[in-house]
Amino acid sequence: FRSSKSRVPHGLRLPPGPPRWPLIGNLLDIPREKQWKTFDAWAKTYGDLVYIEALGTRMLLINSPEYVRELFGERGSIYSNRHHSVVLNELLHMDWTIIMMPYGDVWRRYRGVLSQFFHHSLLETYYPAQMKYTKMFLRKLHESPENLFKHVRYVLGAAITYGIKLLSDNDPLIELSETTVHKITQAAIPGKYLADFLPFLKYVPAWFPGAGFRRELDQLAKQGMDMIIIPVELKNGIEVSSIVSTLLKRYEHDPDPPADHDKIVHYVGGVIYVAGVDTMDGQLLNFFFAMLLHPEVQRTAQAELDRVIEPGSLPTFKDKEQLPYVQAVYKEVLRWLTIANVGVPHVLDQDDIIGDYFIPKGTMIIGNSRTLLRSKEVYGPDAAVFRPERFFEGARDPDWAFGYGRRVCPGKLFGEDTLFIMIACVLYIFTISPIEDENGNPILPREDEDFESGVIMRPIPFQCRILRLPNSGAVD
Numbered sequence: 001f002r003s004s005k006s007r008v009p010h011g012l013r014l015p016p017g018p019p020r021w022p023l024i025g026n027l028l029d030i031p032r033e034k035q036w037k038t039f040d041a042w043a044k045t046y047g048d049l050v051y052i053e054a055l056g057t058r059m060l061l062i063n064s065p066e067y068v069r070e071l072f073g074e075r076g077s078i079y080s081n082r083h084h085s086v087v088l089n090e091l092l093h094m095d096w097t098i099i100m101m102p103y104g105d106v107w108r109r110y111r112g113v114l115s116q117f118f119h120h121s122l123l124e125t126y127y128p129a130q131m132k133y134t135k136m137f138l139r140k141l142h143e144s145p146e147n148l149f150k151h152v153r154y155v156l157g158a159a160i161t162y163g164i165k166l167l168s169d170n171d172p173l174i175e176l177s178e179t180t181v182h183k184i185t186q187a188a189i190p191g192k193y194l195a196d197f198l199p200f201l202k203y204v205p206a207w208f209p210g211a212g213f214r215r216e217l218d219q220l221a222k223q224g225m226d227m228i229i230i231p232v233e234l235k236n237g238i239e240v241s242s243i244v245s246t247l248l249k250r251y252e253h254d255p256d257p258p259a260d261h262d263k264i265v266h267y268v269g270g271v272i273y274v275a276g277v278d279t280m281d282g283q284l285l286n287f288f289f290a291m292l293l294h295p296e297v298q299r300t301a302q303a304e305l306d307r308v309i310e311p312g313s314l315p316t317f318k319d320k321e322q323l324p325y326v327q328a329v330y331k332e333v334l335r336w337l338t339i340a341n342v343g344v345p346h347v348l349d350q351d352d353i354i355g356d357y358f359i360p361k362g363t364m365i366i367g368n369s370r371t372l373l374r375s376k377e378v379y380g381p382d383a384a385v386f387r388p389e390r391f392f393e394g395a396r397d398p399d400w401a402f403g404y405g406r407r408v409c410p411g412k413l414f415g416e417d418t419l420f421i422m423i424a425c426v427l428y429i430f431t432i433s434p435i436e437d438e439n440g441n442p443i444l445p446r447e448d449e450d451f452e453s454g455v456i457m458r459p460i461p462f463q464c465r466i467l468r469l470p471n472s473g474a475v476d
């Protein structure tokens with residue numbers, strides 16, 4: 001009650017927002033599913049800054065590019081912390097991931113090691129592996145297109161993380177991503193578990209009647225530890241170029257390795273998995289979703305590919321500059337169907353003042369990405385429409401899809417490259433179309449509706465037809 005009482009200094013006020021109830025604040029207004037819909041509606045009603053509160057947890061939605069620049073950019077030194085979540089940090093013990101680490105020296109150190117591997121000067125070294133896994137994906141799609149969702153996960157699990165030669169569809173890594181990473185991203189939805197708002201619930205023992213959430217989270221915490229251990233245990237299967245094996249070798253030959261070198265290998269290897277697989281997986285599936293609804297875009301991209309790519313070969317990174325439309329397609333997928341609708345919240349480190357608004361220390365700062373990426377002020381009156389051509393007319397790059405300021409995604413460039421090459425190759429080889437019902441009407445997934453609830457916006461499995469185009473390049 002004390003924390004929900006405002007301590008706003010005289011002459012200042014909190015930013016506007018939906019009316020709050022005593023004690024519980026907006027708890028009942030924050031939906032547990034598809035939060036971005038409500039956040040978007042609030043942005044339209046209350047403007048560029050929207051303040052909400054639930055049981056003392058304060059949140060500020062940032063809805064305009066100006067505030068993104070000012071708060072995450074210019075005032076980045078105080079807008080870059082993370083929320084300490086009872087569910088993620090204490091019950092799931094996820095504070096080893098760079099994503100959940102508080103802003104400060106430890107975060108800087110681990111993020112620094114990870115970022116070395118994704119520096120733009122190194123991106124070319126991943127091209128051969130990215131091509132290899134793209135070809136694997138094409139082969140799998142060709143053999144069993146009905147397993148699209150499974151193939152996306154399998155190939156990205158292998159490609160992004162460790163470059164492991166996966167042995168079978170039941171490889172522990174694939175299982176790990178299906179059973180664990182996915183559930184963790186679900187658990188990260190603020191409000192999914194009440195323990196995030198009522199911290200005393202963490203003391204409820206697992207055996208207590210009605211404490212199903214504790215048993216669920218305890219089980220998930222055990223699986224979560226595998227993400228740190230499995231990549232290193234599997235090192236015999238790792239190819240030379242992978243990040244885990246590079247780190248292992250580096251410290252093996254270092255006469256004076258850092259005291260925490262073991263942690264570095266485990267944490268960096270593990271976080272790539274947690275942060276890279278579900279995001280890439282969701283974003284690639286969103287591409288298939290968008291193509292299903294927009295056959296005309298496929299045709300334009302395919303016409304460009306046919307003009308540029310030698311018959312019988314596949315698009316490569318060398319062709320990128322000559323494929324502006326394909327580049328516009330992946331940018332539009334990132335903009336129109338970003339997986340990170342409400343980003344990953346930052347936390348404000350000290351009281352702050354914006355104009356005559358007071359923002360209390362500890363407020364969760366949410367870059368309202370979906371609203372920003374579909375803002376009419378930024379992208380024009382047709383911002384809600386999927387139209388890659390907008391990038392030839394000077395539309396802003398959709399970099400908000402990768403977050404903000406000092407916490408911006410370190411895998412951005414690598415992620416964009418992977419998406420580009422996969423999209424280019426898929427569109428060159430296949431055409432994606434809907435299946436029909438018994439009356440011959442196309443069955444299409446519903447825009448804005450047929451998505452899973454979670455911090456990652458990913459389509460619920462849909463069926464589609466993926467057919468090989470005549471005269472398309474070699475799949476093997």
Ligand code: HEM
Nearest residue numbers: 098099275276279280283340344402403404407409411415
């Ligand atoms: C299309 C693919 C991807 C998207 C859309 C994406 C999106 C994001 C977003 C929205 C954030 C939150 C940034 C913020 O707090 O403001 C983030 C953080 C992060 N991402 Fe990505 N990501 C992608 C791929 C990857 C990949 C491949 C990696 C592997 C290295 C990765 C590693 C990370 C890490 C470690 C963080 C935490 C950064 C920090 O807290 O300092 N991401 N990503």
